[in-house]
Amino acid sequence: MNVNSFSFVVFVAILVLVYYAPVIRKFQWIVLLVASYLFYALNGAENMAYIMITTVVTYLGARLLDGKNVSQEQFIKEQKGVLPKQEIKEYKEKIKKQKYRITLVCIVINLGLLIFLKYGSFLAGNAGKLFNHKEWSELSIFHLAVPLGISYYTLMCIGYLLDVSKGKCRSEKNLLKTALFVSYFPQITQGPIGRFPDLASQLFGTHKFTYENLAYGCQKMLWGFFKKMVIADRMKPMVDTIFDNYQNYGGFTILLGCMYFSIQLYADFSGYMDIVSGCSSMLGIRLAENFRRPFFAKSLDEYWRRWHMTLSAWFRDYVFYPLSISKAAVKVGRVAKKIFPMRISKLAPSIFAMLVVWFCTGLWHDASWRYMFWGLYNGVIIIASMCLKPQFAWCKEKLLIKEGKIWKLFQMLRTFVIISLLKVFPLAATTGDSLAMIKKIFLSFPTEISVASLLPGMGVEDLFCVIVGLIIFMCISLRQEKEPMHEWLSRRPFVVRWGMYMILLLFIVSFGVFGTEATGGFEYAQY
Amino acid sequence: MEQLMSILKGLRPDVDFEKEDKLIDNGVLDSFDLVALVGEINEAFDVEVEFEDMEPENFNSVKNMYAMIEKLQNEV
Amino acid sequence: MHNIRKIGIRILLILAVLFLYQRGVEYLYRPHNETITFINKERREYDGEIETLICGTSTAQRGIDPEIIDKKMETVSFNTASSLQPLDGTYELIKDVTRNNPVETVILGIAPDIMMKREVDTKYKSRLYDRLQSPVSKFKYQLRGCSVDEWPYMMFYSARVEDYFAGESIRENINVKQSEEYKAGQIIESNYKAKGMIANKKKLKGEQPDVLTQGESEFSADKVKAHNLESLVEIAEYCSDNQIELILVYIPLPGKKIQSYGDITTIHDYFTEFAKKHDALFWDFNYHKELKTLFTNDKFEDTKHLNRNGAEVFSEQLADMYYRYHTGENIEEDFLDTCPYYVASEAVGEKDE
Numbered sequence: 001m002n003v004n005s006f007s008f009v010v011f012v013a014i015l016v017l018v019y020y021a022p023v024i025r026k027f028q029w030i031v032l033l034v035a036s037y038l039f040y041a042l043n044g045a046e047n048m049a050y051i052m053i054t055t056v057v058t059y060l061g062a063r064l065l066d067g068k069n070v071s072q073e074q075f076i077k078e079q080k081g082v083l084p085k086q087e088i089k090e091y092k093e094k095i096k097k098q099k100y101r102i103t104l105v106c107i108v109i110n111l112g113l114l115i116f117l118k119y120g121s122f123l124a125g126n127a128g129k130l131f132n133h134k135e136w137s138e139l140s141i142f143h144l145a146v147p148l149g150i151s152y153y154t155l156m157c158i159g160y161l162l163d164v165s166k167g168k169c170r171s172e173k174n175l176l177k178t179a180l181f182v183s184y185f186p187q188i189t190q191g192p193i194g195r196f197p198d199l200a201s202q203l204f205g206t207h208k209f210t211y212e213n214l215a216y217g218c219q220k221m222l223w224g225f226f227k228k229m230v231i232a233d234r235m236k237p238m239v240d241t242i243f244d245n246y247q248n249y250g251g252f253t254i255l256l257g258c259m260y261f262s263i264q265l266y267a268d269f270s271g272y273m274d275i276v277s278g279c280s281s282m283l284g285i286r287l288a289e290n291f292r293r294p295f296f297a298k299s300l301d302e303y304w305r306r307w308h309m310t311l312s313a314w315f316r317d318y319v320f321y322p323l324s325i326s327k328a329a330v331k332v333g334r335v336a337k338k339i340f341p342m343r344i345s346k347l348a349p350s351i352f353a354m355l356v357v358w359f360c361t362g363l364w365h366d367a368s369w370r371y372m373f374w375g376l377y378n379g380v381i382i383i384a385s386m387c388l389k390p391q392f393a394w395c396k397e398k399l400l401i402k403e404g405k406i407w408k409l410f411q412m413l414r415t416f417v418i419i420s421l422l423k424v425f426p427l428a429a430t431t432g433d434s435l436a437m438i439k440k441i442f443l444s445f446p447t448e449i450s451v452a453s454l455l456p457g458m459g460v461e462d463l464f465c466v467i468v469g470l471i472i473f474m475c476i477s478l479r480q481e482k483e484p485m486h487e488w489l490s491r492r493p494f495v496v497r498w499g500m501y502m503i504l505l506l507f508i509v510s511f512g513v514f515g516t517e518a519t520g521g522f523e524y525a526q527y
Numbered sequence: 528m529e530q531l532m533s534i535l536k537g538l539r540p541d542v543d544f545e546k547e548d549k550l551i552d553n554g555v556l557d558s559f560d561l562v563a564l565v566g567e568i569n570e571a572f573d574v575e576v577e578f579e580d581m582e583p584e585n586f587n588s589v590k591n592m593y594a595m596i597e598k599l600q601n602e603v
Numbered sequence: 604m605h606n607i608r609k610i611g612i613r614i615l616l617i618l619a620v621l622f623l624y625q626r627g628v629e630y631l632y633r634p635h636n637e638t639i640t641f642i643n644k645e646r647r648e649y650d651g652e653i654e655t656l657i658c659g660t661s662t663a664q665r666g667i668d669p670e671i672i673d674k675k676m677e678t679v680s681f682n683t684a685s686s687l688q689p690l691d692g693t694y695e696l697i698k699d700v701t702r703n704n705p706v707e708t709v710i711l712g713i714a715p716d717i718m719m720k721r722e723v724d725t726k727y728k729s730r731l732y733d734r735l736q737s738p739v740s741k742f743k744y745q746l747r748g749c750s751v752d753e754w755p756y757m758m759f760y761s762a763r764v765e766d767y768f769a770g771e772s773i774r775e776n777i778n779v780k781q782s783e784e785y786k787a788g789q790i791i792e793s794n795y796k797a798k799g800m801i802a803n804k805k806k807l808k809g810e811q812p813d814v815l816t817q818g819e820s821e822f823s824a825d826k827v828k829a830h831n832l833e834s835l836v837e838i839a840e841y842c843s844d845n846q847i848e849l850i851l852v853y854i855p856l857p858g859k860k861i862q863s864y865g866d867i868t869t870i871h872d873y874f875t876e877f878a879k880k881h882d883a884l885f886w887d888f889n890y891h892k893e894l895k896t897l898f899t900n901d902k903f904e905d906t907k908h909l910n911r912n913g914a915e916v917f918s919e920q921l922a923d924m925y926y927r928y929h930t931g932e933n934i935e936e937d938f939l940d941t942c943p944y945y946v947a948s949e950a951v952g953e954k955d956e
Contacts, residue, residue: 007751089602166579211606305554316558322578324562325569333566350562386559460768502620509621510628510761 001042003189003275004228009221011039012279019283020209029204032180032283039185040148047147050117051183054110058157059171059178061106062164066171068099069164099165106161114154117146122367149188151364155314157182160196162318169197177204186276190269192290192310199285207284216486219501220278223476226504227271229512231469234462235264241457243427246437251444253453254437258420261427266294267473269308293477298411300418301382311364315357324353344387351387355379365426370434374425381418465511531593534567548588561586568592574599621759628761634772635779636793638801639733644788645798646681646700646736653704655680657799658693659854663712666854666909668918669798675922682799684712685730687723690834691748692731697838699740701845708848710921711838713885715822715870718831725753732757802911807857807903822870839881849883850925855898855917856889858944860906867942886924888917890938 001007015035019028040048072095079088115123128134160181164171172178180203187194207213242249242257249257270291277287288310297303304312323329329349336348355376362375385392401407421441428434455463479488489497535544542555550556556564564586565576574596585595633640646653655678657667663684672680683696697709717723728749735741745754755762779785796802842849851874861867871887878885888894897920902913909917928934939946 005752006755010751162578166582168582209606211609214610301557317581320558321562321581325565325576325578325581330566346563346566347559349566350559353562461766464768498616502617505617506620506624506761509624509755509759510764510767512762 001039003272004225008275011035012221012282016214016282019207025206028206028283029177029180032184032203033176036180036183036185036188040183040188043148043189044145047145050113050147050150051153052179054113054154054157055179055182056175057106057109058161058182059175061102061161062171062178063173064102065099065161065164068095068102069167071095103161103165107158110154110157114150117144117150119363119367120144149190152191152193153182153188155193155311156195159193159314159318163196169200172196172200180204186280186285187287189276190272191308192273192277192288193314194288194310198288202285210284213284214282217278217280217282219486219489220274220281222278222501222504222508224271224274224276224278225508225512226469227267227274227473229271230465230507231473232264232268232271233513234465234469234511235260235267237462238456238458239264239427246428246433246440249456250453251440251442253456254424255420255441256454258423258427258441259416261423262295262416262420263470265423266291266307267469293481295416296412296477296481297415298408299385299415300378301385303415303419304378304382311361315361319360320353320357323356324349329353343390347386351383354383358382368431370425370428370431373431373434374422377422377425461511465507468507528589528593530571531568531589531596534564534571535589538564538567544589548590550588551583551586556586568596572596572600625760628764630780631773631777632764632767633760633776635776635785636791636795638793638795639730641790641793641795642683642734642799643736646683649679649681649798650703651705652679653681653700653706654678655708655710656697656700656704656706657682657684657710657712658688658696659684659712660688660714660717661686661801662714662854662856662908663710663852664799664801665803665904666712666914666917667710667921668796668800668802668914670796670800671915671918672922673798675919676925678708680798683734684799685727685734687717687720687727688731689720689723689728689748690717690831690838692728692735692744694834694837694841695740695744695748696731696734697841699735699737701847702737702740706845706847708850709838709842710850710852712854713851713874718835719822719826719828720831721828725749725756728753729757729763796911800914802914803904803908804911805904806910807900807905821866822873824869824873827873835877836881839877839883843882849881851878851883851885852921853885853887853889854909855891855894855902855913857898857900857903857906858895861889861942861944867945871942884928886921886934887938888920889942890940891920892937892939892943894943 001011015031018024019031024031037048040051072092075091076088079091163169172181181194181196181199184194184199184203239257239261242253243261246254246257273290277289280287290309290311292306292309294303294307297306329352332352333345333348336345339345340348358375358379359372360375361378362371362373365371365374421438424434424437424441428437458466476485479485489500532544535542539556539560542550544550547553547555551561561581565581568574569576576595576599580595580599585591655669655672655676657663657669657672657680661684664682664686667682667684669680669682672678681700683700688696693711697706700706732741732744732749735744741757745757749757779791782791785791794801794803839849841847853870853874867889871890874885874887877883891897897916898909898913902909902916904910904913924934924937
């Protein structure tokens with residue numbers, strides 16, 4: 001059952017009816033748990049063991065950590081003023097080490113499962129090449145099906161463990177409630193990567209039915225379906241045409257293809273986000289936003305604060321910060337002081353942490369060298385722009401460039417082209433292909449401009465849908481920069497609002513590519 | 528307090544630290560600023576800001592930062 | 604309460620808009636010569652009268668002419684067969700027709716390929732779905748035979764339109780639909796013959812091979828999918844419970860096709876056994892003693908379906924056999940012990956005219 005399918009709509013409709021039935025009241029969270037596991041089962045029952053293992057490990061780990069926190073607090077309360085400060089400090093150090101061990105074990109198990117299932121064949125393949133055992137990569141144990149959402153729920157669990165360890169929240173006493181947090185179905189396929197402190201009270205509380213929640217949820221889901229089925233899936237044939245046979249196309253077409261893919265991916269992923277957050281809103285649970293008009297970003301750094309926000313926030317809070325203030329980073333800083341000027345050496349710990357984060361981010365997407373390159377390229381560009389800030393400012397001054405609408409537009413277009421160029425890595429089938437594509441983009445010049453070279457594989461109907469869809473999308477995005485869409489909508493008269501909804505709905509039932517395995521798969525579900 | 532203020536001003540002269548009370552929540556200080564800041568605080572006040580302390584609340588305003596530093600100093 | 608009313612009004616509004624939109628899309632895009640329109644209209648005209656129901660896949664749709672059946676069997680028949688009609692759909696269809704009609708006989712054209720198919724494409728399911736007339740039957744089939752994801756395709760014509768921008772054909776379509784002839788019910792340019800039958804004039808050009816060759820879609824009992832057999836049993840039981848005579852017929856195939864099924868004996872034995880077990884009749888026309896003389900190449904449209912002439916011949920044979928069976932004659936003599944193409948006495952290498 002895909003999220004963008006009609007069966008999902010029926011599933012949600014039935015769930016909403018059951019969820020708000022008066023007899024259910026206090027047990028709404030149980031309904032959600034059952035629904036989440038049902039959803040998971042409908043997407044591959046044999047894999048349920050893995051999510052259960054992760055849930056149990058996380059639950060136990062969190063309980064233990066919470067226990068340590070509580071005993072530490074108790075100890076300090078009782079012994080303050082009684083024991084010397086040094087002893088209290090030693091006690092705290094001991095507890096810290098114990099918590100560290102517990103967290104490490106849990107993370108190793110959870111991450112280990114993820115690495116084994118997702119990266120097993122990649123690692124075996126490379127190890128095999130190294131040790132001259134090519135058959136290692138073919139072993140069936142490395143080709144088990146990857147469970148649904150493992151990349152997402154594993155990160156959520158690790159985040160939860162670290163939050164409990166930090167004392168940011170208490171652990172959940174109920175194993176089943178923990179299971180709900182881990183498996184909550186709107187976020188299981190492709191995120192958003194939620195945090196326990198934000199979700200707990202919402203998931204486990206009681207929610208009264210409000211018409212506003214239902215209306216808002218339906219609006220969002222409708223918009224999400226439109227983006228996915230009418231825009232993204234209609235662009236897919238063209239993007240596939242170019243990249244399945246990139247050898248037959250010129251560099252300019254490939255560059256255009258990258259840009260089309262950026263748009264397609266955005267419509268796809270943000271469409272999914274709207275469907276699931278709309279569905280969740282109907283249940284009274286607000287999920288974190290994953291997008292904030294990313295194409296309005298003026299730099300690559302800002303782009304990553306507007307695109308897949310929960311992922312970059314997760315890496316920032318749980319990898320970047322701890323790493324950048326760690327002993328290793330301090331060492332890097334000391335070494336850098338000896339080599340680089342003051343300004344750069346001060347940034348050295350950040351740069352070190354940033355490279356690790358980007359390496360991991362690339363790896364998180366896929367077990368392949370091209371994704372690692374992709375990650376590192378992102379990191380290098382961001383670091384370079386950081387280090388060269390004064391130089392850029394100097395250039396700007398010399399070229400007499402003024403801050404204004406035109407400059408902002410230039411920055412946005414520049415960012416868009418950079419992120420599009422980086423798309424060769426996900427689009428290519430192999431690392432070699434991606435390098436070949438880059439070469440083509442920069443070296444081969446267009447000899448002819450024709451419809452076939454600008455819009456290969458694009459039918460009239462596809463073009464119509466994409467153009468109309470993108471115009472609507474652009475208008476909505478521009479409006480959203482000023483205020484949330486549903487607020488603007490609520491001020492319009494009934495006829496205007498419902499006119500718009502009906503147009504979207506009719507577009508979907510006419511032009512929508514209905515979710516089948518062939519086209520309905522979401523791009524980010526593969527991660 | 529003045530020492531802290533001068534560190535902040537040295538890092539980001541463009542920010543009005545007296546008025547801002549949502550430095551992290553509003554994205555006024557980005558992650559690099561925060562890391563550099565932590566490094567300077569550790570050096571200047573002889574404390575060790577740890578992972579547990581890296582919470583938005585602790586860095587949203589100068590007042591909060593100072594409270595955190597004092598707490599860390601008392602623990603030593 | 605207030606909420607329920609608010610929501611209810613909006614749901615009604617959505618349904619109304621969808622309904623009107625579908626009507627509009629169908630007017631513009633459903634081809635004027637699409638057969639299902641005529642089939643449904645005509646079936647409604649015969650509501651309450653149909654006594655003999657013809658069903659099955661495209662072989663039955665093109666092979667059995669209700670007008671000949673009517674004349675020769677002195678009955679009122681209707682052909683509800685469709686391409687790749689799934690058996691669970693056939694079951695619903697039989698119930699659907701029987702609801703309003705005094706059906707006494709069901710003639711089901713058996714199709715070994717359908718028995719072995721796990722699932723048919725949505726397109727073919729929709730052809731069956733369109734033939735169901737009562738909303739109850741439609742809903743039951745949606746629940747039983749279609750996945751939830753196929754529902755929009757079934758229910759909304761707008762989801763089926765393949766090319767919204769075929770300007771030329773839309774214009775032509777509207778022109779025809781607005782013409783006096785069309786409004787008067789004349790059928791313009793279609794393969795539709797009457798009472799559900801599709802008949803093509805095309806003739807098979809190929810030669811029938813002399814040497815038996817193994818084909819890909821070889822039939823065997825273990826290849827039959829359980830749910831298909833289940834549906835066939837349900838049909839048999841329904842007919843038996845409602846005193847409806849069930850006649851399974853294996854419509855003649857050109858020699859080439861028979862050979863592509865590998866061993867036609869397996870098919871014959873399988874359905875013979877089934878018919879015996881479930882109190883039905885099975886007439887295997889591929890064992891008919893005059894198969895080679897009656898059903899020559901020119902009687903076929905392609906390597907599987909009878910053309911207009913072939914259907915005439917077959918329908919006459921079928922009706923004749925029915926008449927003789929019901930007047931006590933022994934029709935077993937019409938059939939050989941094996942398929943005429945397998946008769947060993949004929950030398951390999953001899954060509955048929």
